[in-house]
Amino acid sequence: MQEHENQFRDFLKQKGLKLTKSRNLVLEAAFKLHEHFDAETLYSHIRAANVSLATVYRTLPLLVEAGLIQLAVRSEGRDRFEHILGHPKHVHWICERCKQVAETDLSSLQEALDAEAKSIKFQIGQITINITGLCRNCSIDEYEQD
Amino acid sequence: MQEHENQFRDFLKQKGLKLTKSRNLVLEAAFKLHEHFDAETLYSHIRAANVSLATVYRTLPLLVEAGLIQLAVRSEGRDRFEHILGHPKHVHWICERCKQVAETDLSSLQEALDAEAKSIKFQIGQITINITGLCRNCSIDEYEQD
DNA sequence: GATCTTGGTGCAAATGATTCTCATTAAGGA
DNA sequence: TCCTTAATGAGAATCATTTGCACCAAGATC
Known part of the structure; x- marks a missing residue:
């Protein structure tokens, strides 16, 4: 039993929801897939087990x-x-040109964010930091091609 | 002539695009509206001038x-x-409960981000920092109601 | 300022991710 | 095992955003 399975089970129980076969398959698939995935991709991996796309969309939230x-x-x-x-937690660096997404550690920012949150009394749930621009390779290309 | 009008004119010229009446109306409306607006809202302010929703969607990008x-x-x-x-630039604090969005200054984070960008040689375009969670009022309500 | 080339526009239809409806099924507590 | 109630699959519905197309208008050129 993996840690994420336990956590999901506990979460569902606490909310009075049921741990079904389909939900388990969605969870497993999500953790087997690489970093980023969308509903459709997840679905393609478990449709054979007769899980519907609707259920994928219902389980994701x-x-x-x-x-x-x-x-x-x-x-x-x-x-x-x-x-x-x-x-x-990490920062996403999204290249506008090649669409690649790199990640870096968030720790150097964490402290400043926590302080800010404290001062406005905000209870932090999720932190999303996305930076768009040009990655190293693509900013070199810009010089050569434009 | 406002600064944003000049900037838009220059941008269009540089791309070989035309500055049309409709585009100007979209620009003006965008700058008249408060902080956050969506395509539909923008449209409602200029539809009377016979600007189509499609043009709004085409102009936004x-x-x-x-x-x-x-x-x-x-x-x-x-x-x-x-x-x-x-x-x-600023940080968005999005309350999951009341959906309100607060903003705070980004300067305390800017330095750390710039350093990070430099080390991975990433050319920063836009920075988006969204934090979801509970705002002050809603986290108080949680205690009282749950 | 007339002409011409080319992109822009409004309109309506198309698209496509996400959500919803509903009849049927299956958790899981008693 | 039974029973209550939530969950599911399938497909229709929704709705923000995009697109195709026939006509229109920037703005460069003469």
């Missing part, structure tokens, strides 16, 4: 609420998630 | 590319923008 995954980026009209458990 | 506005938050399925010009 539960996983978010349970603190297991988080909305990472919205790209090309689709929501992309990533798992949080065992994956420390 | 141009304003973003011109560095005049930026996607602030996606909320309730809709994209919400805000103008950047004369509006320093």
